[in-house]
Amino acid sequence: MVVKDRSYDREAVRRVLDRAGADGRSSLTAPEGRLVVEAYGIATPGEGLATSADEAVALAEQIGLPVVLKIVSPDILHKTEAGGVLVGLRTGAEVAAGFDTIIANATAYKADAKIIGVQVQQQLDVGHEVIVGTVTDRTFGKVVAFGLGGVLVEVLKDVTFRLAPTDTKTALSMIDGIASAEILRGVRGAEPANQEALADLIVRLSDLVTDFPELAEVDLNPVLATSTGATAVDVRILVDPAAAQQPEQFTTEEILASMSRIMRPASIAVIGASAEAGKIGNSVMKNLVNGGYQGEIYPINPKATEILDRKAFRSIADVPGPVDVAVFAIPAKFVPAALEEVGVKGVAGAILIPSGFGETGNHELQEEVVAIARRHGVRILGPNIYGYYYTPENLSATFCTPYDVKGGVALSSQSGGIGMAILGFSRSARMGVSSIVGVGNKADIDEDDLLTFFESDPNTQLIAMHLEDLKDGRSFARTAKRVSAKKPVIVLKAGRTDQGAKAASSHTGALAGNDKVYDDILRQSGVIRAPGLNDLLEYARGIPLLPTPQGENVVIITGAGGSGVLLSDACVDNKLSLMEIPPDLDEAFRAFIPPFGAAGNPVDITGGEPPSTYRNTIALGLSDPRIHSLILGYWHTIVTPPMVFAELVVDVVAEFRAKGIHKPVVASLAGDVEVEQASEHLYRHGIVAYPYTTEKPVAVLGAKYRWARAAGLLGGAQPSR
């Protein structure tokens, strides 16, 4: 099939929608649906509407037998259930009898149903049945879905999603992205489907719903895909003006203007600052002061004159100079009035620590607060948060404890508990952090705003986010796509089993279980999804230490054959490609290892080898440009004790770094307790190393690869899926 020029007849669609709108209908009839998709160049079978058995016979003969008959009634949505569908009618007599049967069935099903007639449709029965559809997702807006029709999609839920509109490349990635993709390539002698034609149909449908966002749900089910084209056999469309609503958005410039003042404030007011230990307003003051923040700190408290040696003010209005940030440490009910004053003062950000808003059901108060903030151009962080940290400014605007290990990792959490886990893990692992932010109820500032700030922040190299939902998934996806091309974005999406509150009314809707949509779209956006909290933290800690690999060739060098096998398993789990070692390289490795060792991959240097064997093989792995990453498996022996191994690895890696050769190196250490200290030594020197696990180092390397691939930063060939 030659993909047709994509010129769309928007007026035809408009006319249909206006008519449906005038009728107050929320669904289109089959012929209307067909008109709409045909206006966007999507093929449908030959068909016509018959209002009598004779008309049906005449139409059938004109279209060509065999045909399918389907009831047309605005009151009957589930045609099969109503006995309103008959297939495989091969003669005029069968068509005539079929017409009568369908009318009788429909009347029996719903006596007062308005019956328009019976659709007579060309029966296409060679090809692959697929489903293409769109829904209006509550998080991501218009998404397009693709899957194999029939039992595969219904029983195995083998379906994939992308944001609409989509381009041809993305549409092709959908066709290739389902588990049963091989079926469309033709198995057991079946004809392959024409992937270009299918992709074209997906693009057209996604353009249609983008142009007409009131098309809430569209099911093309089935689409019959042959080797030459794709035909939408059945079209079902639901319309809903609400589906066209767009969330409120700020421009990148607006976001950066506010966020820069919030993250790097010249002055901070603490609303509800207190001298009394145990009070949140006291903790916040202490953490600002003790954390080493160098800007102005203004305690606001109507009853105090001085708090922690700082002059206190009755109201923010009394503060002499400008104020960038106001941290609220007062009960929820006092927030609106104080926020008014803060707004008048021209503050950029209101940090709403207090709870008692949306999370306790008090949505009105939260909306009131947002309205006040909007009126004054104040951005709100929170409410219901622990606060935030920005280490380059020694800023700990929180009631927790200060954090001072500076580094390139920015983290955010939607939950306070998870924020505390981030803090504890960071401190325990001495993870270098640029920022930790609690977003809480996300009444205003959300992950999108944070991503935009961290993108431009020279102190941040990686962004790791815990989230339970996205306020505007579409905007997040767009921002994440842009940011992740430069800096890894890791997301822990909690609440994977939340299927959403809305009962599904279409096939595609039923398939759009919230998590599958999240999964596909986050991947499409270049986001690395962490399977759990600990993974989020370990990825955040390890990924910035590893250089970006130049290609897919991973080599395992191990002193323990058993670790080599487990490390290989972990490579498969993490979709890493174990390099096939070419003969000359194999020979080069062999020169360093005992005759009963195994070259190949893993390179098994065998236990009991001296430090030089580790050193020589690792140096070879670093020097050969065909090798892109190394995974080391260490086995504790008397000949090469743990710290000797750790130091030689640090040395040899540093040697090559000095020569400008940077490759990711990760290590798994198997041995007695001394391997814990050795792992720490390695980690401190940029080699991601763990004791007692073969899985963790490979998982971190795998996450680095996932990011590098999605960001297009990998020099070598992409692995096949």
Place this chain on the structure above:
Amino acid sequence: MVVKDRSYDREAVRRVLDRAGADGRSSLTAPEGRLVVEAYGIATPGEGLATSADEAVALAEQIGLPVVLKIVSPDILHKTEAGGVLVGLRTGAEVAAGFDTIIANATAYKADAKIIGVQVQQQLDVGHEVIVGTVTDRTFGKVVAFGLGGVLVEVLKDVTFRLAPTDTKTALSMIDGIASAEILRGVRGAEPANQEALADLIVRLSDLVTDFPELAEVDLNPVLATSTGATAVDVRILVDPAAAQQPEQFTTEEILASMSRIMRPASIAVIGASAEAGKIGNSVMKNLVNGGYQGEIYPINPKATEILDRKAFRSIADVPGPVDVAVFAIPAKFVPAALEEVGVKGVAGAILIPSGFGETGNHELQEEVVAIARRHGVRILGPNIYGYYYTPENLSATFCTPYDVKGGVALSSQSGGIGMAILGFSRSARMGVSSIVGVGNKADIDEDDLLTFFESDPNTQLIAMHLEDLKDGRSFARTAKRVSAKKPVIVLKAGRTDQGAKAASSHTGALAGNDKVYDDILRQSGVIRAPGLNDLLEYARGIPLLPTPQGENVVIITGAGGSGVLLSDACVDNKLSLMEIPPDLDEAFRAFIPPFGAAGNPVDITGGEPPSTYRNTIALGLSDPRIHSLILGYWHTIVTPPMVFAELVVDVVAEFRAKGIHKPVVASLAGDVEVEQASEHLYRHGIVAYPYTTEKPVAVLGAKYRWARAAGLLGGAQPSR
């Protein structure tokens, strides 16, 4: 369908196999295959063999049209490829023409093919196509496979395996155990398959290959499953006398007699004992002596008179009393001669530490050593191992370091590196261990022998094994099934991607990727499979501490809503059932938590609550008999600091234990670094607790549940799959 009485016509099968054997054939013809399965009561379609077009027409009319034609030739195995299959022949003329086409195609495909004729077969075209087959797995022997036919099994590899023979219950679990099981229950108006009839067919096939083990591979593909019965449409059988071979086996009594002497020896000889530090023979002596072993220790060294204050002997023959165990610390080449002497002395176990046997390609030496051992009734541990530990006897027969934290966990590893990781982890976590055993090359003693010993060992409560293969998977499965009914058996199977060396020659064979067979059969045996090394170790450490749950009702009590969501996700991942809280219980929880907290499950007590709220809700969870397990989510606050939380949990759990109420309690601690100490305190008191992760505590609880369910120890209802 009424399942027929299972009386089998063994003579009919014998006759077919004898004929094939006499011809020296490795495959049966289609009619032979049909005879064989029919002799075991498996239905096949009406059919006959035609040697001319006329005969074909006559047969087709007798059987009933439409029919399928298939070439019958011992030289053509892949009939479709040879153009030797035609389907849907509806008239006599089509059958006659079809006959000629098939003969012509077959001749063109292979000019010298011996053509027996053309099979004329009734065409059955309503029902579900499934595949039932058996293969002779190199690890497990006869296994039976079940999957949906066509693309599902080919593209999605949706297939399941069990050991043959199988019973009806197990066969039903196969039908229910594939991902696409729902399809067989009838979706989109399709008729359901008769599961009893299908299960009956599976049982019959598994009986057939059990009775005639020379049937190396049997494919029934497709089997047509309808609502009334199941018919094997195509039968393909490969025969191989080698497939009937049985591995060597010891009786349980023989194993226990040897293993008891090996694990609890009264005396140990060290062959190659040395006074020279750094030598393996010196390390072994030191570890035996310093580890506190109280039995006799006899150093054997032809050149020494005393080693570590023990009288040395030139040869084990010179040792005055009996010797139970000989630890070999001499080079491989000296092992045979020394083993002869050890055998003459009547030693029960030879612990072969040296490498240089099968693992370096020296299979002859390994076989020689096994032959010597068999001759003398000596069991061999190893070769190529670090040795073994048995803490109840203070026995550290190893060149590593002694281990003395006694407890109920027995571990084994096939690799020395993994053994060292076990040792290091155990020491670091202070895990109570009964035994650590290196099995290395497994020339003789394998996991089966260890399981049998640990089963009867009162000091062992749980067995955790790292393995790369099984010498006799069938025997392991049988033993594990028996042992795991009493004690949890955890297995880390390394080498998941090893597809086996043997090229597959049948459909079922091609599907029997080694790991899927391992996975299904280990599960069938009640074994808990650990996904990675760290999981193996954490499961081993945690599972014995948790009481066996009395039912499936799990309740999460959390101070951090965010942890609650992640803990719920982890419950789904680990197939745990979050209890639906009945109204009265909901009300009881609500009495303890703030009005804006959430009852339900998770019970969200909200952050900032005092210790009493944790205590009251946990006490309620322990006291209500409808709740079977608790997962706690702690959020670090000033009001309830980490150690306060840990101590109150230990207290309240102890209080209920004193009343005879034992429920598993696990905890995830989110907070600053103090949560590490709090987690340790909890762990030491039997509450499996971790900082900075919501995944690990739930994974350990999930593993405990998997074991309890498989062992039939769960009081409550089983969860649906």
